Amino acid sequence: MADVLVIGAGPAGLAAARAARTQGALVTLLDAADDVGGQYWRHLPDNRSSERERVLHHGWAAFTELRRALDRDDHCRVLRSAQVWAIEETDAARRKEAPPAQQASEGELRRTTVHILVGPADGAARERLTLKPDAIVVATGAHDRTLPFPGWELPGVFTAGAAQALAKGERVAVGERVVVAGAGPFLLPVAASLVQTGSAVVGVYEASRSRTLASGWLPRPWLLARAGKKGVELAGYVVRQVRHRIPYRTGTAVVRAHGTDRVTAVTIASVDEQWRPVRGTERRVAADAVCVSHAFTPRLELALAAGCELDDAGFVAVDADQRTSVRDVYAAGEITGIGGVELALAEGTIAGHCAAGGSATDDVLRRPLRARSIYQEFAQRMHAAHSVRPGWTGWLTDDTVVCRCEEVNCGALRAAAAATESSSLRSLKLSTRAGLGICQGRICGRTVEKLLADAGPHGRLRDDARFDRRPIAFPLRLGELATDDQ
């Protein structure tokens, strides 16, 4: 029996685990969080289970059933609070076309080795675990990215993901009068979850202009219809939105948050096609919370550590089987492209099936294959309509904080790049300390890269250093690292 490890138990990982089991593999499914479900199915702890779970969570019944099935399955080990802190790649796994003779003779030693810590991250006694599975499905998802603006470090400013997690997981209303802003179709569901926890949503501000939205969404509207559930789901949000009379404005961005101890108001402004703020259109809106999300950053560190190549858009490159450039490593969900829960489920199913020895040409994959192509189309249109445009840097001021961990502001970044004339990210990181704090550039990395590239002499960075490379994917104590786990 093949032995498959699935890293990440969001929609993609859950679907992969189920498909790999159906195909007869022994499965280990793990997630750093204290339960499975991922970004999409944020849950309440069991002892606080809510009647309204179904209202807040789309597909909740399907999720709980899948979770129960996997938990009860003797051939599926589900590890919660399990952090993969490192992946070691060995030579034979590197290329798909490694000669079979070599694969056989190298045996155990030549596999990708996965290093795991099991137990709450702040707990004293985490257990170390090392796995060398036959195949791995990486389904580590993405987190939402907020572009900085003056005042975004104030308490009361949340990423949309964090706000939704509070709303879905903790049932906490983030504020009484809430502004939702950024870009992308997920602003609407976020606003909807906020309304359901009792917040008044003052407005949803989408930076992309309606013309871009139209050209992104509308050239082939029949595809939207074919994307069945997704269309319905979005329509559902729109209905709810209208019912609660939330103003939805396109071509508008939050360009500043005001307040001393916490947010009391924001300034919104019109932005042009390139997201450049248009002077004279600023307007102040009172709010005690702001939820902002402009894009997604895939969690690439494990895939990169395993040696997987990326595609041109910066996601993990996969073939029809969801197989990466590394022989025994598959990838599914948001790390291969942003496309929502249905796409993550379809990709996960294909990845799990193939990781367990199946192939994308197998009959049982007909439905997920069809779903994948439909939702990929949807994802492409979404990207065309909402992707970040370069003009946003127009709302930055010199004192806008960029790296919150190390408190580095925009002016300091630009000054260092200008003074040194450097186009080496490795060097500028060390000189400015941007991205060197506890989040290791997860929040600011892409922004720092952009600002430094723009400020330098060549308009781009010339070295191969990137924030996405984090050989240590989760912090661990030196004492834990020093312990032998063999």
Next chain:
Amino acid sequence: MDVIVIGAGIVGAAVARSLARAGVGVTVVERNAAASGTSSSGEGNVLVSDKEPGPELVLARYSSRLWPMIARELAVELGPTFPSIEFDRKGGVVVATTDAGAEPLLEFAAKQNEVGVDARPVELDEALRLEPDLTRKATAAVHYPEDAQVQPAAATEALLASARAAGVKVIEGAEATGGIRSDGGRLTGIVTTAGELRADAVVVAAGPWSGEVTARLDAPLPVRPRRGMVLVTSRMPHRIFHKVYDGDYVGAVGSDDAALQTSTVVESTAAGTVLIGSSREHVGFDSRLRVAALREIAAKATALFPFLADIPVMRSYGGFRPFVPDHVPVIGPDHRLRGLWHATGHEGAGIGLSVATGELLRDLMLGHEPQIDPAPFSAARPSLAPHLEEVA
């Protein structure tokens, strides 16, 4: 006179600056970006403590005298908006933790004392006054007040900015791919991916890639990469005040065993993180994570400072040291190809040794009296001869 320098790491930057300030026209050619190679992938220790009496120690002490002066010059010249090079003579403490390790450490220090290094053996209570959180199991300790540090990437950028101000031209994104020779066989320029360049002399300062670059110029040097990895903890209040090494650091530097070696240097940075270095491995240019190496560094660090066991590691990084088989940098003209010069092979000490390397190379090239004996650094030295034959 016009000179091409290949490589904009700290050594290339220091060489360019020294030459330009003496009136030489210099063009630096860099494949990627300045300060993107080894010089921003390691630590910035400027040490005398780890060097036994011999040519490297002589070069290290020369550099150690230059650094405070150069740090002042750079600060004045570049002004407060330029990132600080963070020169700090904080001193080092070398600690043995085993009975077997105590005597070699004290003997090593005694030999250094004889040639004038300020090496002060200290009792445990004195060591604990210097480093209150040090292990109580220390069996010997030596204090080196001369040991210092710089922030290596900023130091590279600063030397290069100062070189630019002295007229140096820096071409980034241009890779040297071959040499151009005169009819007489002299090297008169190089071919790069951005075109041909002519000069009276070419200096190779390509760090661990110097083996490859010299081979392209048909005068190969046996420079190989020797990998190193460093751990970085999260921020915390300062509890480590010097550079603190375990005693076998000294042993690892001198050896060329391919297997994994680690020797631990623990120190706090200005930002409040603790840096723990580093491993030494001959694995080519393979940059993949090796948990076994990290584990060993972590184990040695927690042996030196038991409180570190509870401190989270948030990052690891590393690079490739420019290793030469007889462990002495190559600085000076090539004896096989006229017009070719070397400034490379500094292994784990190139940050510290860079500024003296620049001065020495300038003096040799301009026919000035060098401040130290250049013979041990010559590419024609006997200890390098068998290795030159191997790569020929």
